[in-house]
Amino acid sequence: MSFDGKAFVKEMEDELKSSGRGLENAAWIEKVSQGTATKEELVGWARQHYWGVTYHTRRFLSIWVGRIPYDMTDEVIENIAEEVLATEQMNLFGEGKSHLDWLFHFTRALGAPDDVIKLATPNADAVLSESLLYNFAHQRPWYEMIFGALMAIESQIPEAYKKVVAGFEEHYTDVLDPDDYKFHTVHIVVDEDHGGGMDELAEKYLDTDEKRRSARAAYFAGAESARRCWDAFDGVSW
Numbered sequence: 001m002s003f004d005g006k007a008f009v010k011e012m013e014d015e016l017k018s019s020g021r022g023l024e025n026a027a028w029i030e031k032v033s034q035g036t037a038t039k040e041e042l043v044g045w046a047r048q049h050y051w052g053v054t055y056h057t058r059r060f061l062s063i064w065v066g067r068i069p070y071d072m073t074d075e076v077i078e079n080i081a082e083e084v085l086a087t088e089q090m091n092l093f094g095e096g097k098s099h100l101d102w103l104f105h106f107t108r109a110l111g112a113p114d115d116v117i118k119l120a121t122p123n124a125d126a127v128l129s130e131s132l133l134y135n136f137a138h139q140r141p142w143y144e145m146i147f148g149a150l151m152a153i154e155s156q157i158p159e160a161y162k163k164v165v166a167g168f169e170e171h172y173t174d175v176l177d178p179d180d181y182k183f184h185t186v187h188i189v190v191d192e193d194h195g196g197g198m199d200e201l202a203e204k205y206l207d208t209d210e211k212r213r214s215a216r217a218a219y220f221a222g223a224e225s226a227r228r229c230w231d232a233f234d235g236v237s238w
Contacts, residue, residue: 009151024160041233042110051122053133055130061137064138065077103183106182106184125231126229136222
């Protein structure tokens with residue numbers, strides 16, 4: 001019987017969902033949804049995302065693009081171009097900012113100086129997230145990045161950020177305008193594309209049981225690392 005990539009992907013996604021450890025159940029997401037997150041906690045999450053993922057994205061994707069099959073390089077380069085130059089936003093909306101710029105747009109709207117994030121010492125959870133992503137990009141079998149980062153993190157972002165945006169719209173209109181959380185609304189659009197097509201990639205590249213086991217391990221490691229990073233948002237003040 002041939003390998004069913006769709007079933008493989010769905011089984012992992014269902015297992016993560018049933019565990020309650022997905023990003024849509026992160027403590028910060030729940031607090032925003034309920035309107036109980038303080039400005040400091042909102043910025044604390046941004047600090048985690050900056051040091052755990054966003055600051056490093058262009059670097060680990062650039063490392064990875066030299067290791068993947070040639071026919072995959074266009075999409076990865078397009079991902080980098082969106083992160084840095086907002087090319088997908090420009091095509092969709094006629095304007096845009098780099099993802100780092102949108103993240104700081106969010107924290108400035110909350111009254112936080114940039115140095116609250118830039119000069120912060122990354123906590124253990126942020127370092128672990130960053131380190132795992134570099135490991136996928138540079139050290140591990142190249143296909144683990146697909147499942148440990150693109151599927152484990154990016155494919156979770158749209159649903160998680162939809163809950164966040166709903167929370168902002170319901171509870172934070174006195175603090176944030178829609179333009180202030182463009183970091184989140186932009187990612188709902190672009191990450192649905194970047195995190196998609198996992199079943200086809202599984203069928204094409206996971207042609208042995210060993211590869212499937214390592215891809216599965218990478219998926220749950222990436223999802224858990226991101227969840228721990230997001231949940232460690234305390235300790236910000238200015």
